[in-house]
Amino acid sequence: MPVQSFALERVPTPIGLMLVLTDAQQRLRAVDWQDFEARMHTLLRRQYGRDAVALRDAVQPSTARRRLEAYFDGDVAAIADLPVALGGTDFQRQVWQALRGIESGSTVSYGALAARISRPTAVRAVGLANGANPVGIVVPCHRVIGANASLTGYGGGLHRKRWLLEHEATWQTAQTAGLSTRS
Known part of the structure; x- marks a missing residue:
């Protein structure tokens, strides 16, 4: 298999x-945090194989970068249709697709996510697939919470999960307020 x-x-x-990792077609391949770079490399090896991926510094800002920057600047919807590969x-891909169906500003439990993919007894497997998600934020694994509504594991740390959820809730509130003032 050729090196990607x-x-x-x-x-x-x-x-x-x-x-932020993108391919030649500008599709997002991975998102992680510098302090979790080793985990990102592990996920890449698991998905593509040992020595199957080569990283090079980007020559110019990618579409993914610009849309993620817009997300962090307050336009949470900017990443909704960002192409991923x-x-x-x-x-795992079935779980990751279901994650993209969770609306910004919303959360679901692992059990509810398992039910959404018609696998209600696969809660633990859904959790493992969630943890193996290579494109966090865009495939919003941070929107999955425990059955008791507690914040549970997030590959980038719970402080980031909390921030992302608060960021999206603020955006959702602003969107709702904007709609109600236009009525």
């Missing part, structure tokens, strides 16, 4: 330096 080359960008955000198993 992905462009790497290091993007400052309010919650730390974010790593994912490896993973069929089950």
Whole structure:
């Protein structure tokens, strides 16, 4: 199998330096945090194989970077239709697709997510697939919470999960307020 080359960008955000990987077709391949770079490399090896991916510094800002910057600047909807290309198993891709169906400013439990993919007894497997998600934020694994509404694991740390959820809730409130003032 030929080696795939992905462009790497290091993007400052309010919650730390974010790593953004894109391919030649401008599809997002990975998003992670600089302090979790080793985890990102592990996920890439699991999805594509050992030594199957080469990273190079980006020559110019990618579409993904610009849209993620807009997201952090307050336009949460900017990433809604951002193209992604994912490896993973069929089950993982099914979970990741379901994650993209969770609206900004909303959360669901692992059990509810399992039910959404018609696998209500696969709660633990859904949790594992959620944790293997290589494109956090865009495939919004941070929107999944525990059955008791507690914030549970997030690959970038719970402080980031909390920030992302608050950021999206603020945006959602502003959107709702904007709609109600136009009526």
